[in-house]
Amino acid sequence: MTFKTSTAEGPVNFFNVYDLEKMAQSVIPKGAFGYIASGAGDTFTLYENIRAFNHKLIVPQVLRNVENPETNTEIYGDKISSPIIMAPVAAHKLANVQGEVASAKGVGEFNTIYTISSYSTTDLPEVTKALNGAPEWFQFYFSKDDGINRNIMDRVKEQGIKAIVLTADATVGGNRETDARNGYVFPVGMPIVEEYLPQGAGQTMDFVYKSAKQKLSPRDVEFIAEYSGLPVYVKGPQCKEDVDIALSAGASGIWVTNHGGRQLDGGPAAFDSLQEVAEAVDKRVPIVFDSGVRRGQHVFKALASGADLVAIGRPVIYGLALGGSVGVRQVFEKLNDELKMVMQLAGTQTIEDVKNFKLRHNPYDAPLPPEAAPLKLY
C-alpha cells in the first residue's frame, strides 16, 4: 500500500486551532483525516467535550498586580515551560511523512512532555532522540501476553522514559462510523507493538484494538508499576470509584479523558468529570486532563478544576500536517499564548494561582463555538 500524505515543514499561518482542522483537511488523505477528526457514534460526547468548558465560567479578577504571567510548571521533578503537554496519539505518519520525529522535535523545542503512543508509527529511539532532552512518557496499549509487555517496558526504560500511561478507556475501539463509511484501514505499521501486532498496516482500528488486552484489571497497574519501577498514570477514570481502584492499585497519577470523544458516545464531557475526579484524588497524585481542549481558556478552566497538566492531541496533529515540527511548536505556543492572556485578564500570575482560581458555575447551556462546527468527514 502506498500512502501519500503531507510533507510540510515550516511556519503555518493560523489564528486559532480550529483553523488548523479546516486547513489540515486539505493536506491529509480523506480516510486518515476522518480517523483523526471523527468521534464515536452520534458525536454527542465529541462536541460536548467542547461545549462543556462553558459550563464553568472565568470571572475576571482585577487590580491583582499581575504582569507577564508565567506558565512554567514542574511534575515529579521535571521542569517544563507550560502545563500543556502532548497527548498520546497514534500514527503521526498519517498527517506528515515525518511522523513522530517532527512532533517530538516541535515538542522538545517548546519544552514540554511528549507522550508517545504504543501505536506510534515511529520507534522509540528516534522519538527520544528528536525530543532532545524534553521529558518523555510512554502510553501503553497492553498486550495480552505479559512477556511482550515486559519486553516493551524493557525498551521503554532503556530510553529513559519518565512515566507509563496505561490506557484503560479503550479496551475495544469505539463506534467510529466515519472509519467504517470510509473503509479506513491503517496504512502504516506500528513498530513499538509489532511483537503483538505484526500486521498493523492494512488493518482496521477495530482489529488493532482487539489485538491488545481487553480484560484490564487493577492487577495490570500493579504489574506495570512493579516491573517498570516508573510512575504509572491510569488513563480513563472519570468518577470517584475509578480513582479509588487506580490509586489502590498503585497508580502515581490519574489521566482524565474520554479519549477525545472517540470511545463511548453518550458519556459525559471529560471536563464535566474533572471536578469529581479531583475531589476524589484530593491532591494525592497529579492529574492530567485531555479531551476537547482547543483554547487557552480551556487549559485555564481545566487547571482551575483540578488538573495539573493538560494534554492536547488533534490540534498538534493538524499542526504537524501543516508545518511539520514548526507547526507542532506553533500549536503549543499559540495555546500557551492564549493561556497567558487569560491568566493576565483573570488576575493570575502563576500556574499555582490558576489552580487556586474559583470558576463560576453556569446553569445555562452553552452553544458550540461557531468555528468548531462539524466538518464533512465521509
Added chain:
Amino acid sequence: MTFKTSTAEGPVNFFNVYDLEKMAQSVIPKGAFGYIASGAGDTFTLYENIRAFNHKLIVPQVLRNVENPETNTEIYGDKISSPIIMAPVAAHKLANVQGEVASAKGVGEFNTIYTISSYSTTDLPEVTKALNGAPEWFQFYFSKDDGINRNIMDRVKEQGIKAIVLTADATVGGNRETDARNGYVFPVGMPIVEEYLPQGAGQTMDFVYKSAKQKLSPRDVEFIAEYSGLPVYVKGPQCKEDVDIALSAGASGIWVTNHGGRQLDGGPAAFDSLQEVAEAVDKRVPIVFDSGVRRGQHVFKALASGADLVAIGRPVIYGLALGGSVGVRQVFEKLNDELKMVMQLAGTQTIEDVKNFKLRHNPYDAPLPPEAAPLKLY
C-alpha cells in the same frame, strides 16, 4: 386496491439504524412510510424520545476485568440471546410483501422475543411457525366485544404464545397529521382482528383505533389474566399511579412506552419516565421499555434505568423493508453489537451488571443527533 412495496430479501449495507430510515424511505411507498416514521402533533415527544437518552450519561468504568460481555438474559423462564426484543408494530406488509413472516424469521434466528401486533397483516399461525421456537408474545388491541376477545385469546393460547401485552396508551389514535396530509389509509387487512375489524384495508388509522375498545379499565386486565392464564403486560404506564393500578389489577409486567411518540404529543420522553416507573415497580415484575431506541447505548441506559427488556420497532421495519428476514436479523445484531461495545467500555460483563450500573444525571440539554434529523414525510 393494489399496494406495491419492497420485496427485498438479503443483506443490507448500513452503519447505524438511522441510515436505514433514510434508505427505507426510497423503497416504501410514501403514505406507508409516513405512517411508520411520523409522530403525533408537533413531534416534540417523537424527538424528545431520542434526545432524552442523553439526559443520563454513561460514565465509563475502567479496570473492571471485562472481556466479551454477554447479552443473554432470561424472562419468566425464556432464555434469549439479548434483552433487545421485537416491539409490536402493525402491518409489516407495508414495508415488505413478506410481512410478519420475514420479521418473525429474522427475530427467531436472532433468538429473542417477538411481540405480534393485533394489527398484524399476517395471521397468528404463520408467524408462530416462522419464529421457529423463539418466544412469542401477543399485543392486544382489545375489542369492545368480550366474546371476540375470548375468541382471540383462545387462538393466542393455541399458538403457545407466552404472554399478552395489553396496549393501554392508544384508546384513540394520536394526532397523526402526516397521515392526514398524505390521505393515508391502510392498504392491507388485519386478519387477527377481522372479527371486529373486517374492513381493515382501506380505512384510516383513526377508524382502526376507534373500532377497538376506548373505555379500558383495570377490569380488562383482570379479565385477560383470568381468561388466558398468561402473564399480562400493561403497555402504557409512565407514572407511579399507573403502575399501582396495573399491578393491583394483576399485571405480570409493565411496558413503559409512549408509543414511539405517535400518541400524545406534549408528553415526556418515555426514557424520562422510566426511572419513576422502575422505582414504583420495585422489581416486583419485569419492565419492558420502548420508544426512541436507536443505539446500543440507548439499550444500555434503559437497562441501567430499570428496564429488563428493551423493545425496538421502526428500525426493524426498516430492516425488513431493505433486507427481509436478513435485514431484520441484522438490525438486532447491529444494536446488540453496539450494546456489547458499550458494555465493554462501561466495565460491565453481564446484563445484570448493566442493570446495576449507575448513570450520571445531565442537567444540560442534549441536541438531537445529526443523523436523527427529521425527514420530509409529506
Added chain:
Amino acid sequence: MTFKTSTAEGPVNFFNVYDLEKMAQSVIPKGAFGYIASGAGDTFTLYENIRAFNHKLIVPQVLRNVENPETNTEIYGDKISSPIIMAPVAAHKLANVQGEVASAKGVGEFNTIYTISSYSTTDLPEVTKALNGAPEWFQFYFSKDDGINRNIMDRVKEQGIKAIVLTADATVGGNRETDARNGYVFPVGMPIVEEYLPQGAGQTMDFVYKSAKQKLSPRDVEFIAEYSGLPVYVKGPQCKEDVDIALSAGASGIWVTNHGGRQLDGGPAAFDSLQEVAEAVDKRVPIVFDSGVRRGQHVFKALASGADLVAIGRPVIYGLALGGSVGVRQVFEKLNDELKMVMQLAGTQTIEDVKNFKLRHNPYDAPLPPEAAPLKLY
C-alpha cells in the same frame, strides 16, 4: 383609503392551526397581516409563549375508564360547549370584509363565549345579533373620559353582555417594529370607541393606544364594577401582587395573558405565569388564559395549570380570513377535537378531571415546534 382583504366564506382545508397562519398570509394584505401575526421587540416573549407549554408535560394515564370525553363547561351560569373561548381581538375587518359578524356567527354556532374588542370594526348590536344567543363579553379599552366610559357601558349593558374585561396590560402599545417597518396604519374605523377615537382609520396603533387611558388604577376596576353591575375580569395580572390588587378592587375574574407577546418583550411566557396566578387566586374567582395557544394539548395544559377558560385569538382571525364564519367555527372545532383526543389519552373524562390533572415539570428546554417557525412579515 380603500382597503381590500379576503371575502372568503366556506370550509377551509387545514390540518392544524399553524397551517392557517401560513395560508392566511396570502389572503390578508401585508401590513394588516404583519399587525396580526407579529409580536413586540425581539419576539422572545412571542415565541416563548409557545415553547413554554412544554415546560410542563402531560404524563398519559391509562386504564381510566374514559370514553368520548366531554368538553362542556359552565361559567357564572353560562353553559358553553368548550372551555375554549374567543379572545378580544381588534379589527376583524383586516382579515375578512365580513369582520366581527362572521366571527360572532362562527363562535355562536360553536356555542362558546365571544369577547368583543373595544377596537372592533363592527358595532355592538350587529355582533350580539350574529352571536345568536351565545354569551358575549366586552373587552374595555378605557377612555380618559369617564363620561364616555359610562356611555360605552350603557351600550354594553343594553346588549345583554355578560361581563366586562378590562385590559390592563396595554396602557401603551408594545414595541411593534413590524408595523413600523410596514408603515402600518389601521385602514378601518372602530365604531364602539368613536366617541374618544373618531379618527381610528388612518392612524397608527401607537396613536390608538394613546387615545385610551394610560393611568389605570384599582379605582377604575371599582368604577366599572359599580357602574355596570357586571362581573369584571382584569386582563393582565401575571403575579400574586397583581391578583391581590385586582381582587381587592372587586374583580370577578382574572385573565392571564401577555397580550400574545405583543406588548412587553422580555417578559415571561403567559403559561409560565399561570400557576403562580392560580395559587394566588386560589379558586376565589375564575381564571381565563390566553397567549400562545395553538394546540388542544396547550388548552389541556392551561386548564391543568389553573385556568377555567382558554381564549384564542390569532388562529380564529386566520380562520376568519380563510373561511369566514365557517372557518371560525372550524378553528374552534379543530382545537376542541384535539383537546378531546388529549383528554382521552390522558385518562380524563371531563373538564373537571382535566383541572385536577397533575402535569410533570420539564427541567429541559423545549424547541419551538417546526411548524411554528417565524414567517417573514416585512
Added chain:
Amino acid sequence: MTFKTSTAEGPVNFFNVYDLEKMAQSVIPKGAFGYIASGAGDTFTLYENIRAFNHKLIVPQVLRNVENPETNTEIYGDKISSPIIMAPVAAHKLANVQGEVASAKGVGEFNTIYTISSYSTTDLPEVTKALNGAPEWFQFYFSKDDGINRNIMDRVKEQGIKAIVLTADATVGGNRETDARNGYVFPVGMPIVEEYLPQGAGQTMDFVYKSAKQKLSPRDVEFIAEYSGLPVYVKGPQCKEDVDIALSAGASGIWVTNHGGRQLDGGPAAFDSLQEVAEAVDKRVPIVFDSGVRRGQHVFKALASGADLVAIGRPVIYGLALGGSVGVRQVFEKLNDELKMVMQLAGTQTIEDVKNFKLRHNPYDAPLPPEAAPLKLY
C-alpha cells in the same frame, strides 16, 4: 496612511439599534468595522451578553397608576435626562470623520454623561466644548509612568471633568481574532495618551494595550483618587472580591462590564454578574453597567438588578457613523423611548421605581434575538 470613513451628519431611519449595526457595516471600512463589532475568542461572552438579559424576566405590573414615566436621574449631584450614558469607546474617528466632537454634541443635546476614552481620537478640550455643559467623565488607560499619569490628570481636571473611570479589565488586549484576520491597525492617532503612545496610528490593538500599564493594583486606585480629588470608578469588577478590593482602595463607584465581550471569552455575561456585584456594593457607591445593552428592556433589567446608570457603546458608534451628532442623539432617544414604554408596561413611574422592581428568574435558556445574529466580519 489615508483613512476614509463616513462623513454623515443628519437623521437616520432605523427601527432598533440592531438595524444600525447592519447599516453601519456599509459605511465603515471593513477593518475598522471588525474592530468595533467583534468580540474575543469564540464570541461566547459577546453573545451571552445579549442572551443573558432573558435570564431574568419582567413580569408586567398592572393598575399601577402610571402615565408618562420619567427617566431623569441624578448622580453625585449631576442631573441627567436618562440613566443611559455614553460608555468610553476608543477612536470614534473610525466611524465618522467628525469623531468624538459629533458624539459629544449628540450626547450633550440628549443631556447625559459622556465618558471620554483615553484612546479618543480627539483631544480633551474639543470634546468638552462639544458637550456644551453636559457632564463629562474620563476613562483612564493608565500609563506605566506616573509622571505621565499626573500630566493626564492635570489636563482632565482643567476641563472640569467630573469623574475618572479606571479600566481594570483590559491590562492586555483580548483575543481579537477578527482584527488579526483583517490585519487591522489603528489608522488614527490618540492625542490624549500621546505622551506614552506617540505612535498610536499604524499600530495593532495589542501594541496599544501593552503600552499602558499591566500591573494594576489597588495602589493605582488610591493614587488616582488622591492626586485628582475626583470620584474614581473602577471598571471591571464582576464579583464580590473585586468590589471589596476596589472599595477598600477608595473607589467612588463600580462599573460592571466585560468590555462588551472584547476581552476574556469564556467569562460570564456582564448582566449575569450584576446582581452579585450589587449585593456586595450594597448601595455604598453607584454602579454603572455596560455590555450587551441593545434594548430599553435591557436598561430596565440592569437597573432592576442593581445598576444606577447603564452605558452604551457600539450602538452609539453606529449612530455616529450613520448620522453624526444627530445619529448619536437618535440612538439615546430610541433606547430611552423603549425604556419609557417598558416602564409604563411594567407599572413603574420613575427610575427609583425601576430600581425597586423585582425581576423573575428564568431557568430556561433564551435564544439570541434573530436580529442580533452574527455578521460576517472578515
